[in-house]
Amino acid sequence: MKIKITLLVLVALLCTTKMSHAQLESIGSSDYGRIFNITYDPNIQDKLYATSLFNHILVSHNNGVDWEVLFSMSVHDVTTFKDLKMTNNNTALSFIKFKQSSPDNTIIIFDLATNSVIDEIEIPYSSPDRFIKSYSIYSGNSDVILMNTKLDYSTAEHTYYTQDGGENWNLVYSKSDNDEVAINSVAISPYNPNHLFLGRGLGPSGVDGGLFMSTDGGQTWVDKLPGIVVAPIAFNPNDPNDILLGTGISFGSVAENLYRSSDAGDTWEIVPMSWTNEQLDDITVIGFNPNVPNQIIVLEENEIVISNDNGTTWQNHIHDSDNVHGYYYGTHLSFNPFNNNEVFINSDYHPQFSSDGGVTLTWSKNNYYLSTGSLGLFPNGNEHLYYGVQYGFVHKDLTTNVEEDFDILPINWYNQSDAPTLYVDAFVEGRVFTFSGGWFGSNLNISEDHGQTKHQILNTYMNYFDAVATDSFDQNTIWVSFSNTSGYSELYSVDVNDFDAMETTNIPLPNNGVVRGIHFDPQNQGHVVITVGTRVYKTEDYGATWTLSSGLEQLNPGLDLILHIDNNPLNPQQLAIASNKGIFTSVDGGSTWSQIYTELVHQIFFSDVTDGYMVGTVHTSGVSDYAIVYTVNGGQNWTRIENDALMSIGSNNSQVKFNTSNEADIYIASIDLGLVKYTLDLQALSIDESEYSEDFISVFPNPAKDSVTITSSKETIESLALYDLTGKMIHKSFGKNQVDVSALPKGVYLLTIEVHSGQLFSKKIVKM
Numbered sequence: 091m092k093i094k095i096t097l098l099v100l101v102a103l104l105c106t107t108k109m110s111h112a113q114l115e116s117i118g119s120s121d122y123g124r125i126f127n128i129t130y131d132p133n134i135q136d137k138l139y140a141t142s143l144f145n146h147i148l149v150s151h152n153n154g155v156d157w158e159v160l161f162s163m164s165v166h167d168v169t170t171f172k173d174l175k176m177t178n179n180n181t182a183l184s185f186i187k188f189k190q191s192s193p194d195n196t197i198i199i200f201d202l203a204t205n206s207v208i209d210e211i212e213i214p215y216s217s218p219d220r221f222i223k224s225y226s227i228y229s230g231n232s233d234v235i236l237m238n239t240k241l242d243y244s245t246a247e248h249t250y251y252t253q254d255g256g257e258n259w260n261l262v263y264s265k266s267d268n269d270e271v272a273i274n275s276v277a278i279s280p281y282n283p284n285h286l287f288l289g290r291g292l293g294p295s296g297v298d299g300g301l302f303m304s305t306d307g308g309q310t311w312v313d314k315l316p317g318i319v320v321a322p323i324a325f326n327p328n329d330p331n332d333i334l335l336g337t338g339i340s341f342g343s344v345a346e347n348l349y350r351s352s353d354a355g356d357t358w359e360i361v362p363m364s365w366t367n368e369q370l371d372d373i374t375v376i377g378f379n380p381n382v383p384n385q386i387i388v389l390e391e392n393e394i395v396i397s398n399d400n401g402t403t404w405q406n407h408i409h410d411s412d413n414v415h416g417y418y419y420g421t422h423l424s425f426n427p428f429n430n431n432e433v434f435i436n437s438d439y440h441p442q443f444s445s446d447g448g449v450t451l452t453w454s455k456n457n458y459y460l461s462t463g464s465l466g467l468f469p470n471g472n473e474h475l476y477y478g479v480q481y482g483f484v485h486k487d488l489t490t491n492v493e494e495d496f497d498i499l500p501i502n503w504y505n506q507s508d509a510p511t512l513y514v515d516a517f518v519e520g521r522v523f524t525f526s527g528g529w530f531g532s533n534l535n536i537s538e539d540h541g542q543t544k545h546q547i548l549n550t551y552m553n554y555f556d557a558v559a560t561d562s563f564d565q566n567t568i569w570v571s572f573s574n575t576s577g578y579s580e581l582y583s584v585d586v587n588d589f590d591a592m593e594t595t596n597i598p599l600p601n602n603g604v605v606r607g608i609h610f611d612p613q614n615q616g617h618v619v620i621t622v623g624t625r626v627y628k629t630e631d632y633g634a635t636w637t638l639s640s641g642l643e644q645l646n647p648g649l650d651l652i653l654h655i656d657n658n659p660l661n662p663q664q665l666a667i668a669s670n671k672g673i674f675t676s677v678d679g680g681s682t683w684s685q686i687y688t689e690l691v692h693q694i695f696f697s698d699v700t701d702g703y704m705v706g707t708v709h710t711s712g713v714s715d716y717a718i719v720y721t722v723n724g725g726q727n728w729t730r731i732e733n734d735a736l737m738s739i740g741s742n743n744s745q746v747k748f749n750t751s752n753e754a755d756i757y758i759a760s761i762d763l764g765l766v767k768y769t770l771d772l773q774a775l776s777i778d779e780s781e782y783s784e785d786f787i788s789v790f791p792n793p794a795k796d797s798v799t800i801t802s803s804k805e806t807i808e809s810l811a812l813y814d815l816t817g818k819m820i821h822k823s824f825g826k827n828q829v830d831v832s833a834l835p836k837g838v839y840l841l842t843i844e845v846h847s848g849q850l851f852s853k854k855i856v857k858m
Contacts, residue, residue: 114737116457118765119493122479123456124501127174127185127422128154128434128441131202135428139183140441141171142458144762145738147183147200153426154434154443157456161200161207162738163187164715165761171198173225174422178232182208186222191243195221199232205822211235214250214259219243223273229280236262236276236286236308247272249288251308262308263288269297274338277323279354281330283307287355289320291338299344301335303355315358319344324376328383330354334361334401336373336388346371348388350401363404368392368411370419377423379447382430387448389420389435396448407449414439414500415453423448439501461759466514466522467745469698474540475745475757476512476522477765481505483512483524485540496541511555517565523547525555534570536586545589552580559608563615569597571605571620579605581620583632600627600636603647607655611679612662619680621652621667628680641683645671658696668694668706675725686725690714695746697754703772705754707744710761716741718756722772739763771847787843793856796832798841805845812855813840831857 124143131137136153139160145168147161172186183200193216199209209232213220220241228234233255239248249263265272271293279285288302288311301315321338333351335358337344348361365371368391379385384400394407394417409417419438426432435442435451442451463478473488482497499505507527515521521538531551535544552572556579561567566587573579579602585593599605603623611617616632624645627636645652650670658664666675666686673687673694690708697703702724708717715733733739740761747755756768788801800807812821812829814837821829829841839855 113769114739115767116760116764117767118457118459118461118477118479119484119495120455120457121495122459122498122501123440123764124459125157125441125456126436127172128436128454129174129176129183129422129424130426130434132176132180132427138424138434139174141174141185142762143460144168144170144740146458146762147171147174147185148458153432154441154454154456157458159737159763160205162734164733164738165710165740166715167194175227177227177229179230182232184225184227184232186225188221190221191219193218193220197222197225197227197235197237204820206819209255211237211256213237213239213241214256215239215241215248217241223247224276226276226278228278228283231283234278234283236278238263238273238276238288249273249276249308251286253283253307260308262286262304263302263311269293269295271297271300274319274321275323277325279330280325280327281354285354287323289323289335289338291319291321292340292343298340301355301358314355315349317344318347318349321373322376324378326378327380328378334376334378334386334388336376336390339370339372342371346373346390348373348376348395361401361404363395364406365390366393366406366408374420375423377425377433379425379430379433381425381427382447385447387423387433387435389423391419392417394420394435394448394451398447405449409451412502414502417442417451418502457764458762459764460761461741461765463509463759464512465743465745465757465759465765466512467747467757468514468516468519469747470516470519472519473747474514474519475765476514476540477757477759478509478512479764481509483510483541494540494542513555513558515558515560515568517560517562523555523558523568523570527553536589545592547584547586547592548582548594550580554604556604556606557608559610559618561610562612563610569608569610569618571608573604577602577604579603579622581605581633597633600638601625604651606651606653607667609655609657609665609680612657614679617679619655619665621655623647624650624652624669626652626667626676626680626683637681639676639681639683641676642674644685645669653691654693656694656696658701659698660696660701664696666694666696666704668692673704673706673725686721687719687728689719691719692742693744697748697751699748700751703748703751703754705746705756705770707746707756707758709742709744710740711742716758718768718770720754720770720772736768737763739766741766787845787851787853789841789853789855792853793858794831795858797828797830798855800827800829800841800843802843802845805847805849807843808846809844811842811844813842829855831855 125140128140138150140148148157149160150157168187169189174185177184187196197211201208223238226236237250247265250259251262252259272291274291275289277287284307286304290300292298299319300313301320302311304311319338319340323335326332331354335349346365349358351358375389377387386397388395392411397404411418417437422436424434433444441454443454466476468474475486481499484495486493510524510526513523520540524535531549534547537544553574557571571581581597583595601622607621609619626639652667652669654668663679664677668691670690674683676683691706692709693707695705706719710716718731719728721728741758743759745757754770758766760766809824834857841853841855843851
């Protein structure tokens with residue numbers, strides 16, 4: 091079945107022509123980047139495409155030196171994009187949209203001329219759990235597709251074939267009808283759409299492997315290599331009869347070999363070559379260089395094997411599998427069509443670039459990775475940022491941009507515990523707290539040199555480190571809170587004056603619940619506010635007695651939760667809390683509260699530059715996508731930036747630094763774009779509405795029959811996007827001022843216009 095993808099248009103965009111200017115960039119270290127499926131554009135020099143760890147397609151315009159996001163989807167719709175390929179005669183990209191344990195796994199066709207999805211092909215089988223294991227699209231006609239699928243929580247496996255883009259499918263292979271032998275790879279000959287290949291893997295009943303070949307579109311099959319476990323299959327672009335294939339993972343039951351056919355697959359011979367022993371001993375990728383007729387590269391677990399004489403001789407290049415910055419287990423390769431010597435090779439660790447045909451490799455760095463653990467900001471004086479990566483963290487001096495890393499684990503290591511939790515002391519420069527688990531409980535440590543030297547505060551069997559705060563009257567006194575998976579919490583006061591003799595005192599809680607917020611009153615010694623579950627309590631004697639605050643009764647214990655607290659540095663008696671029911675503020679030091687925002691917010695930040703400015707962040711969760719909300723009038727009005735305006739980023743931690751009264755930097759620890767900085771221009775909110783007259787943006791003719799022209803009297807037009815009323819994007823262009831509507835059906839469309847300052851405007855277009 092063929093379906094068409096629907097992209098939601100922002101409700102806010104439909105309601106207003108004005109949005110805040112923003113800039114989003116990845117700023118984390120390039121030492122941890124992991125991108126995959128790097129593929130050269132055959133038509134445009136130095137242009138490359140790749141997939142991120144999760145939900146982004148990337149593009150480079152300078153041969154992989156820099157990357158940017160080309161396409162994204164919500165993390166609720168996709169776990170990762172897989173198996174990126176050129177298609178439609180090299181005018182489009184195809185890739186698998188994969189989401190674990192979901193029926194919504196499809197093949198997406200993304201048109202490169204319009205930067206839009208033009209097709210989405212789903213699996214022709216109804217199941218709550220179905221995904222595409224591998225696929226092949228005929229090079230001359232993207233309607234011809236061979237698709238191997240896993241179904242019903244992998245109890246079934248079917249391979250389907252279509253010649254009309256998924257309108258109709260033929261079931262050409264079922265694992266249950268073939269000794270339960272799974273399919274490793276599928277391929278359509280680039281020279282004949284009816285010439286199909288299935289590379290078989292292992293089976294549970296003593297029948298393994300085989301190369302199934304069909305010359306009639308899958309109606310009949312012949313096994314050409316009985317008992318041979320087959321993985322990659324590659325066709326010589328200069329010879330329709332020349333095919334190579336490699337053996338897959340067989341755990342020693344099949345000898346590792348490269349096979350070659352010179353008669354389009356009818357007969358096969360082993361290519362004489364030697365291999366070193368490793369763990370899996372399988373061939374992963376085979377590539378014929380389309381620009382150099384005699385060059386072939388074969389990727390193996392720890393070897394890259396190269397022939398420059400069409401396979402007459404081979405040169406093995408053995409790599410150390412323990413070198414995480416080098417080659418190990420290649421997953422993809424792509425030859426530069428404009429430079430015969432250049433090739434990108436994706437390793438399971440980091441991508442590799444070669445300027446000599448794969449003989450020597452260079453680690454190709456990028457800053458797109460999973461930012462694990464916590465994110466912390468010291469905003470006073472010399473500014474410092476701390477962000478998690480690979481179960482450790484990086485300290486970035488924002489004044490000098492110098493970085494140092496601590497406790498980073500190699501990417502081939504596995505840790506059973508969660509990434510360490512990190513909090514930054516708001517008063518003491520260089521003081522950070524880290525909480526990490528182990529076999530004998532979890533340790534809370536303190537460091538006053540950004541993490542270089544750690545001192546253990548305590549060991550606990552509590553699971554979570556929820557909050558920490560420093561007494562503004564005594565910076566050697568800190569309060570810390572913990573909780574476990576049952577919701578039981580503990581609160582401690584710690585004297586950190588002497589690291590060799592730190593004193594810890596338990597503070598009885600006024601009620602049971604997770605303590606996610608602790609605030610010391612900077613004007614009154616001994617006055618502390620804490621959040622407990624859905625309630626706020628105050629003490630005036632360091633926790634000896636507690637008073638329950640009012641105004642939060644609509645938060646239901648057991649159902650709701652306070653998630654974060656912040657205080658206004660320009661008004662010490664004002665506090666704000668973020669909760670699943672919105673934002674509440676107090677102007678009397680936490681005694682009484684009133685609601686100023688009604689939707690889920692995970693973190694809230696006051697400006698230390700302009701009173702009344704606040705930024706809230708909504709994290710990626712089971713019920714929410716990452717989003718930003720902000721106000722410039724104390725919460726009377728809020729502007730919300732939705733996830734698709736933030737490149738569909740996924741994150742569960744942010745920090746905000748207000749630079750001026752008009753600008754704030756929002757640092758985001760993302761799931762696949764690394765450390766991201768979003769620069770928010772708050773000035774746009776203060777511009778008088780009269781400044782945006784109807785003459786600012788003009789669209790004519792409207793109604794239109796052939797094309798519309800867009801003019802701006804004040805700013806350069808950066809991009810245009812056209813949507814139909816279902817929310818589907820049908821056109822996207824950059825740096826142009828016209829949209830061709832001649833081929834569109836009659837009706838009403840929405841045109842969004844982005845100008846140089848980042849302002850977005852929407853106009854209704856009527857097609858005659």
